[in-house]
Amino acid sequence: MSMQKSHEGEKQLLSINIKESKEYEQEEESKFKCRAKLYRFEKKENKWKERGVGDIQIFQHKTSKRCRVLMRREQTFKVCANHYPASYIKFKQNEGNTKSWIYNVKDFSDGLAKDEILFIRFLKEEDTIKYKKVFEECVEINENLPKKTEETEETEKKEEETEKKEEETEEKTKEVEKKEKTEEKPKEKTEETEKKEEETKEVEKKEKVEEKPKEKTEEEKK
Incomplete structure (x- = not known):
C-alpha cells in the first residue's frame, strides 16, 4: 500500500470528530498506559523539539471499537499526541536506542491532521516493546472495522x-x-x-x- 493511499484512508478516520474532553475518554477503554517523553521533528529548524512529558495511552472506543493513541502533558493535561494506529506507520529506533520509537504519522493533537515525525522515549525497554505490540494489534483492529458507506455517511x-x-x-x-x-x-x-x-x-x-x-x-x- 502506498503512503498516499494510506494517508487517504487515515484522512477518512480523522474526519470523525475527536473530542479533547475527559467525557469522551470515559467512553474508551485503555489498552496501554505508560509514562513517556514525546518529541516532534521541526523540519524548518532541522531538529527535534520536545512536545511533552506525561502518560501515553492507547484507547479503544467501547462502541465503535476504533483505537487511537492519546497523550496529554502532565499538569496542564493538554493533548500533545492524538492519532490512529494505521498500517502505513513504520517503527524505527533512534540510532539503536532500545527505549525509543520514531515514526511518521498523521497527528490530530492541534485540531487538524498534520504530517508529523514523532519520537517517543520510554523509561524501560519492556514498555517500548509493549507499546509497539499493542499498537500493531490496534492497527489490525482498525483495518478490519467495517467501512462507512456513502449512504451511511449521508x-x-x-x-x-x-x-x-x-x-x-x-x-x-x-x-x-x-x-x-x-x-x-x-x-x-x-x-x-x-x-x-x-x-x-x-x-x-x-x-x-x-x-x-x-x-x-x-x-x-x-
Whole structure:
C-alpha cells in the first residue's frame, strides 16, 4: 500500500470528530498506559523539539471499537499526541536506542491532521516493546472495522442537520416564550393599577354621596 493511499484512508478516520474532553475518554477503554517523553521533528529548524512529558495511552472506543493513541502533558493535561494506529506507520529506533520509537504519522493533537515525525522515549525497554505490540494489534483492529458507506455517511449527515435544526427551533421557542413573559409583566401591572384606580373612584363617589345629605341637613337647619 502506498503512503498516499494510506494517508487517504487515515484522512477518512480523522474526519470523525475527536473530542479533547475527559467525557469522551470515559467512553474508551485503555489498552496501554505508560509514562513517556514525546518529541516532534521541526523540519524548518532541522531538529527535534520536545512536545511533552506525561502518560501515553492507547484507547479503544467501547462502541465503535476504533483505537487511537492519546497523550496529554502532565499538569496542564493538554493533548500533545492524538492519532490512529494505521498500517502505513513504520517503527524505527533512534540510532539503536532500545527505549525509543520514531515514526511518521498523521497527528490530530492541534485540531487538524498534520504530517508529523514523532519520537517517543520510554523509561524501560519492556514498555517500548509493549507499546509497539499493542499498537500493531490496534492497527489490525482498525483495518478490519467495517467501512462507512456513502449512504451511511449521508444518513448521519442528515441526522446531524435534523438535530441542529431541532436545537435551533428549541432555542427560538425559548426566546419567544421569554419575550412574551417580559411583555406580559407591564400588562399585569397596568391591570392592577386600573383596578386600584377604579376602587379609588368608587370610594370617592361613595364619600361624595354620603356628604351631600349632610350638607342639605345643615341648610334646612338654617
